[in-house]
Amino acid sequence: MWATIFLLGCHMVCVPALVFVGEPEDRITEFEKPMWWHCQAVNGTANIEYRWEFKSQRLPRNGDQTVFPNGTLVLHRVTYDDVGTYRCTANSGDRQLKSREATLQIACMIYRLTSYVPSAPKFKIYRQWYGLCIFQS
Ligand SMILES: *[C@@H]1O[C@H](CO)[C@@H](O)[C@H](O)[C@H]1NC(C)=O
Ligand SMILES: *[C@@H]1O[C@H](CO)[C@@H](O)[C@H](O)[C@H]1NC(C)=O
Numbered sequence: 001m002w003a004t005i006f007l008l009g010c011h012m013v014c015v016p017a018l019v020f021v022g023e024p025e026d027r028i029t030e031f032e033k034p035m036w037w038h039c040q041a042v043n044g045t046a047n048i049e050y051r052w053e054f055k056s057q058r059l060p061r062n063g064d065q066t067v068f069p070n071g072t073l074v075l076h077r078v079t080y081d082d083v084g085t086y087r088c089t090a091n092s093g094d095r096q097l098k099s100r101e102a103t104l105q106i107a108c109m110i111y112r113l114t115s116y117v118p119s120a121p122k123f124k125i126y127r128q129w130y131g132l133c134i135f136q137s
Pocket of ligand 2: 068
């Protein structure tokens with residue numbers, strides 16, 4: 001019985017847990033702008049290897065992304081191909097922890113005609129604001 005208690009205690013105290021202290025969150029960014037996500041897990045002082053996945057594909061998938069050893073993912077120039085779901089995995093040898101999924105979307109400039117004078121069709125007033133770009137893959 002004492003041995004059991006000791007082992008349980010040791011299990012909880014001696015093996016540091018792998019937990020995320022920073023996980024990616026959903027983002028809306030602009031077309032052709034750079035963007036980044038941090039991903040950070042702790043496990044005592046162990047070396048943690050980070051991987052990033054996009055649509056279940058390992059990153060970087062081309063020269064437009066960089067995955068830094070500290071877990072940061074940089075997309076150098078966001079295009080519509082980058083829209084979708086990302087996930088980070090922290091790996092400390094025998095343990096693996098998957099982050100939550102984060103979705104990247106692109107904001108579009110939307111123009112909408114707000115005033116129109118029929119007698120002077122050249123004079124149109126547009127209002128512009130950001131909305132989400134909707135597209136199909
Ligand atoms: C982190 O996890 C790995 C795998 O369980 C372990 O080998 C390592 O000792 C852990 N903690 C530290 C402080 O390195
Ligand atoms: C990780 O490293 C990159 C490149 O050096 C840096 O830009 C980024 O800020 C670092 N991430 C964190 C969370 O410090």
